Amino acid sequence: MTSAQDLQRLPSVPRLIATDLDGTLLRDDKSVSERTVAALAAAEAAGIEVFFVTGRPARWMEVVSDHVHGHGLAICANGAAVVDLRDGIRLLRARPLAREDALEVVRRLREAVPGITFGVETTTGFHHEPTYPPPFSFDPGATVAVAEKLLAPATPGESAVPVLKILAHHDALDPDAFLARARAAAGSIASLTRSSPTALLEISAAGVSKASTLELCCAERGIAAAEVVAFGDMPNDVEMLSWAGTSYAMGNAHPEVIAAASGRTVANNEDGVAVVIERILRRL
Known part of the structure; x- marks a missing residue:
């Protein structure tokens, strides 16, 4: 070609x-x-x-x-x-994606897209919610918890591990329709894209x-x-x-x-x- x-x-x-x-x-x-x-x-x-x-x-x-x-x-x-x-x-x-921005994106997407579930990629590994599906969730060192807990700011005196991206999955939506809907909800607070043939979105810091x-x-x-x-x-x-x-x-x-x-x-x-x-x- x-x-x-x-x-x-x-x-x-x-x-x-x-x-x-x-x-x-x-x-x-x-x-x-x-x-x-x-x-x-x-x-x-x-x-x-x-x-x-x-x-x-x-x-x-x-x-x-x-x-x-x-x-x-x-x-x-x-x-x-x-x-x-x-x-x-x-x-x-x-x-990295600032944790406060990550939490706001999660809040907006939960409201706009019922049934969504999240994973969090950091500089040290991958963590995900209990409902995040395999095989995407396979990581023996993963912490399993709701995204709000995974993205919580560090406690005083500690430094939070940088968040590289959030992954958002939906079981039923068309992948392109899911991306369009999520972008509309997130606005300019983050960059959203996709690379999977399934309804799996990748969310990075704005401009990244x-x-x-x-x-x-x-x-x-x-x-x-x-x-x-x-x-x-x-x-x-x-x-x-x-x-x-x-x-x-x-x-x-x-x-x-x-x-x-x-x-x-x-x-x-x-x-x-x-x-x-x-x-x-x-x-x-």
């Missing part, structure tokens, strides 16, 4: 490739194909940095930690955390997204948006694909992603990211 016209949109010398993981770089079985591994290595060898940009928490990054090369950088939790994968998983930057954190990381390296090639498949990728100078929606992408991207590639199971990288390198 890539074409000569798509390649004409590429910067003359791309400096950075930013790729989502699930539904994009990873196949549906969560593997990284040999072709994709080779393409990532070849991009690094050509002097193009590769950033993994994902909604996954840092603790779920082992799936690609064996495939990092010179940089090892990953933007996790939809922009709320930046980690280095080269020597373990080391947190470099957090953009894959795009805004990628922009910060690129600015630190003197990389302009025009020098970035990005890949994604779900609504949490829309801002990143719109920001990047060149962007590709996967063949399996959500309609909003297709509308936001400047080009298309084949599906994740057909190594769509590798297909474009190989063409970039041949052109260079």
Whole structure:
């Protein structure tokens, strides 16, 4: 699905490739194909940095930690955390959701969407309400309690663990309708998006997204948006694909992603990211 016209949109010398993981770089079985591994290595060898940009928490990054090369950088939790994968998983930057804002979002969503249930992702792990469904709730170290208790401010003399994002689940609503309804209720107090095919929303601090954190990381390296090639498949990728100078929606992408991207590639199971990288390198 890539074409000569798509390649004409590429910067003359791309400096950075930013790729989502699930539904994009990873196949549906969560593997990284040999072709994709080779393409990532070849991009690094050509002097193009590769950033993994994902909604996954840092603790779920082992799936690609064996495939990092010179940089090892990953933007996790939809922009709320930046980690280095080269020597373990080391947190470099957090953009947390203030607990008072988190509590207000929970209050508004409970009122607007009956039947909603919450999980809380922090810099140290995941915690959830008793009704939060498996398999999303699987974490042997999780604290199980209502969200209001999980998000309670620290007691005097203690420091609260930073909250990276809240997850909100509903058993019955259409995923896109759930997102629209929740955004209307939350207003500007937080950023809401989704990456799951189910009715599972991800809630970050206002202004925090894959795009805004990628922009910060690129600015630190003197990389302009025009020098970035990005890949994604779900609504949490829309801002990143719109920001990047060149962007590709996967063949399996959500309609909003297709509308936001400047080009298309084949599906994740057909190594769509590798297909474009190989063409970039041949052109260079």
